[in-house]
Amino acid sequence: MRVVPWFLATSLLVAGPSLAAQHTTTIPAKAIATATQLRETALASHLGYDIAESLTTEVGPRLAGSEADARAVEWAQAKFKALGYDKVWLEEVRFPKWERRSEHGAVVGAHAQPLSLIALGGSPGGRVEGDVVRFADLASLEAVPAGSLAGKIAFIDFHMERARDGSGYGMGSKVRGSGPSAAARAGAVGYLMRSAGTDSHRNPHTGITHYADDITPIPSAALGAPDADQLTRLLARGPVRVHLALDCGWDGETVSHNVIGEIRGRSKPDEVVLIGGHLDSWDPGTGAIDDAAGVSLTMAAGALIGELKQRPARTIRVVAFANEEQGLYGGKAYAAAHLGDIRKHQIAAESDFGAGRIYGFRSGAPDYAQGAVKQIADVLAPLGIAHSPQEGGPGPDIGPFAAKGLAWASLRQDGTDYFDYHHTPDDTLDKIDPEALAQNVAAYAVFAYLAASADGDFGSEAKTVTPPSE
Structure with missing residues (x-):
């Protein structure tokens, strides 16, 4: 047992509640009100579906390292810019090429x-x-x-x-x-x-x-x-x-890119909330549910936040990850490139489980941030999303960074029929329900906006952890 001097113990007793209150992460009421309106705006929007239609039609299947993969990178850059993102850039990802x-x-x-x-x-x-x-x-x-x-x-x-x-x-x-x-x-x-x-x-x-x-x-x-x-x-x-x-x-080694777009934050632009999906796909279908849906709904969520009269304090960063399918190459590259900035990453979530409605939400954040997690869950509840603290883990491309201490959240999608189409010629745009995708956009917009508006953090710090699997 550690013995604390009486004078220090007294000061701790006096300062303790104040210090604890400062450390507890909360979300301001004004941000809650804005997120509630944002949720309804996103539900009425077709933006997510329009982006998915563009990717699957204009590029089609995107086998990592293929000519179509390169066109997908160009498409993503152009789409971020067309959606009004403040900053768009590429980060190189190398991997073996399979044909x-x-x-x-x-x-x-x-x-x-x-x-x-x-x-x-x-x-x-x-x-x-x-x-x-x-x-x-x-x-x-x-x-x-x-x-x-x-x-x-x-x-x-x-x-x-x-x-x-x-x-x-x-x-x-x-x-x-x-x-x-x-x-x-x-x-x-x-x-x-x-x-x-x-x-x-x-x-x-x-x-x-x-x-x-x-x-x-x-x-x-x-x-x-x-x-x-x-x-x-x-x-x-x-x-x-x-x-x-x-x-x-x-057939040797090739290069693709993580494509990154940012909606800059109002007062803490160097701190980011990360959302995204993976840009590559397998080649039999057009990669609609795996994972044009994830890329599109997170792009749309960021764009809708960017249209708000008052942006959140922190930056919304959307990543279209390279070559998830053959070994999480984009996610691993991102984690390696940004480990030094892990504390600037407030929290992250990835959509890579189709386009079914989201039914559950949780975060691996520490206890002091779980009150803010519950506040987010309360705004998500009208979308039919339950707070499920024991279910879910970080998405695949978030996983390598989460294993190094990145805070994460999980928005659980209904995948009842996902594996009817997964990696097959049937993974096509008609498998995406526009209304279900709009619900996903609303959920990610709410999550990202509120996390970026929080007073306090969600626990990102450099450490070795074993996050739960999806």
Whole structure:
């Protein structure tokens, strides 16, 4: 027990309540009133949808490192400027370049028929043929002895569960991320998986895989759900042989950019509230819900704040992150570039879970700022958003900076049908409900404006933490 001198203890008792009150983060009543009006303005606005329509129509799919990715960077710069942002700039992001050219798969032999499949991001190209060995889950494949699948094609038939919070994707992404390496380690010449998705369409879901350093990568692809079912039925009748031909692979290093726009703050312009989404997408669809929606709704939220007669004290910074899909490269680059300014980052939130209505809000801020978090939650409540202090974590691109001490908030979207379209040809503009997107814009505008108006901070400081996963 630490002993405090009586004279110091007395002074602490006298000053204690005052010091505590000064340290408690609160939001002024005037800002609450402005945010309430801002919420209604945003709900009536079509700006978010218009921006999403522009990106998905004028650029389309934006595979990281592609020509379209470069056009997306130009688009984002121009859009920020057209929306009236005070400052717009680029920050370089480097990463390996993966290209998709073509893919084909088919059952050969007595029951010959084509398969609807797509190469996994990061897969090497190649033509392989072998008998298929089915596994119900990743653990079953990982348990087989090394070399036992020599000359075979491993197939994991894991069924992902539908959930509003997308929790079923955890194992689905592990099957995609770790399955190919497990198959290669067992000696397989190729890898197939039931897509990490919740639909029943012949639209296979792509996504990144990363091979272990101690194995030679093998051609790897995802099957559409009906084709996975078909393969399973064929296997019940006897041996099945599949031919797999992928033309894809890595092609050196390339450069893209985080695109950043700012609405400058009134009295504390060097302090920022960060919101954003990721600019890149996978290539089968037009990247509407993943993540044109996130980029567009945060751009719109910042623009609407910029139109207010009196701006918040702090700056609103919107980031369109580069290459989230293949390894959070934009988020990692941003964290590395701005670690020295972490205390100037008041709080951050990212939208990267589609365009469904937001239903929950929380923040990982310390106890002294939770009163302000509750004030924000109260203004969000008329949007159908509940204060849910135990649910949610920082978005993917916010994660690397949050792990270094950045304060974060989570605005939880309804993802019940998100994985019907995720990483498929069906990720297109018609999957965005304009009214739901307007609700998202309103929520992000309220959050960003109030956080930027707070008296006090939300706890950003350089430290190593383990934030909760989404």
